[in-house]
Amino acid sequence: MGFGKVGSEVARRAKGLGMQVIAHDPYAPADRGRAIGVELVPFDQAISTADFISLHMPLTPATEKVFNDDTFEKMKKGARIVNVARGGVIDEDALLRALDSGKVAQAALDVFAEEPPPRDSRLVQHERVTVTPHLGASTKEAQEGVAIEIAEAVVGALKGELAATAVNAPMVPPEVLSKLAPYAVLAEKLGRLAVQLVAGGSGIKSAKVVYKSARDPDDLDTRLLRAMITKGIIEPISDSFINLVNADFTAKKKGLRISEERVAVDAPPELPDLSIQDHSASTRAWEEIGQLIAVPGY
Ligand SMILES: NC(=O)c1ccc[n+]([C@@H]2O[C@H](COP(=O)([O-])OP(=O)(O)OC[C@H]3O[C@@H](n4cnc5c(N)ncnc54)[C@H](O)[C@@H]3O)[C@@H](O)[C@H]2O)c1
Ligand SMILES: O=C(O)[C@H](O)COP(=O)(O)O
Numbered sequence: 001m002g003f004g005k006v007g008s009e010v011a012r013r014a015k016g017l018g019m020q021v022i023a024h025d026p027y028a029p030a031d032r033g034r035a036i037g038v039e040l041v042p043f044d045q046a047i048s049t050a051d052f053i054s055l056h057m058p059l060t061p062a063t064e065k066v067f068n069d070d071t072f073e074k075m076k077k078g079a080r081i082v083n084v085a086r087g088g089v090i091d092e093d094a095l096l097r098a099l100d101s102g103k104v105a106q107a108a109l110d111v112f113a114e115e116p117p118p119r120d121s122r123l124v125q126h127e128r129v130t131v132t133p134h135l136g137a138s139t140k141e142a143q144e145g146v147a148i149e150i151a152e153a154v155v156g157a158l159k160g161e162l163a164a165t166a167v168n169a170p171m172v173p174p175e176v177l178s179k180l181a182p183y184a185v186l187a188e189k190l191g192r193l194a195v196q197l198v199a200g201g202s203g204i205k206s207a208k209v210v211y212k213s214a215r216d217p218d219d220l221d222t223r224l225l226r227a228m229i230t231k232g233i234i235e236p237i238s239d240s241f242i243n244l245v246n247a248d249f250t251a252k253k254k255g256l257r258i259s260e261e262r263v264a265v266d267a268p269p270e271l272p273d274l275s276i277q278d279h280s281a282s283t284r285a286w287e288e289i290g291q292l293i294a295v296p297g298y
Pocket of ligand 2: 135136138
């Protein structure tokens with residue numbers, strides 16, 4: 001519940017353990033789920049089908065005590081719940097009732113409505129509750145790790161490298177980023193080449209990008225490549241600076257329409273082949289103007 005930075009990392013690890021993972025997050029884009037192979041589902045479906053429910057949403061008026069008697073009632077008998085988000089998202093009295101009745105088999109809690117929880121807290125003392133003291137970020141190791149990560153991210157961003165941790169850009173998981181990085185450079189070049197090949201220099205108004213990949217089309221996260229192609233098409237003919245944050249917005253503002261087609265291929269390459277097609281004004285058909293093909297080892 002809550003498919004942001006922490007929730008999506010938990011999902012990736014759970015998938016690594018062989019679990020089937022679904023997520024509920026009213027604001028998460030479908031692409032984010034697709035990138036990790038997680039289905040985004042409505043709240044009721046998530047709570048009524050899950051064996052383990054892990055909470056990663058912020059505490060807001062909409063999430064306050066969202067886990068209450070009604071919610072626990074809708075869960076599977078014997079479900080287990082983990083709360084490492086904020087104490088207030090669970091009605092603690094309702095959780096106690098659900099634990100006592102056996103509806104909830106176990107709870108693991110790092111956060112509480114009142115912190116630290118009172119010594120005589122029944123939740124803390126409950127035999128089927130595991131508690132930790134909400135200090136993950138306060139250890140020497142975590143503070144060092146955060147400092148190093150921030151420094152590396154800032155240096156990388158200043159050098160123009162692709163950032164996996166930008167808060168205002170679509171998140172691309174590190175392993176996807178490392179696979180796509182060489183393609184990102186090529187995608188930008190293909191965009192630039194397309195501008196030169198199309199008569200009139202600034203003539204591209206709509207482009208179609210075809211991705212051929214052995215990945216299931218639903219698992220192919222194309223935001224990064226789309227941004228780089230947009231960058232390649234727009235930057236040479238304007239003074240706009242395009243990045244992952246503003247690519248879609250700038251394309252729209254400039255009247256550039258980029259449509260995408262995902263084609264599944266049976267055999268490797270695992271990485272996508274890209275081709276850019278321009279919508280020809282004269283023939284009214286899509287005409288291929290460039291293609292990228294993966295060459296293993298290069
Ligand atoms: N226990 C700890 O030490 C610890 C450490 C880090 C973060 N946290 C907490 O964990 C939570 C998640 O942190 P994050 O860094 O992943 O934040 P995030 O902002 O990256 O993700 C939060 C996600 O929750 C989603 N969300 C908002 N309203 C929702 C709703 N009604 N239902 C479901 N999802 C909803 C948002 O769309 C977002 O994707 C926060 O509450 C944060 O304070 C706790
Ligand atoms: O609970 C949290 O969100 C994390 O532990 C980070 O908390 P902090 O930013 O207050 O250290």
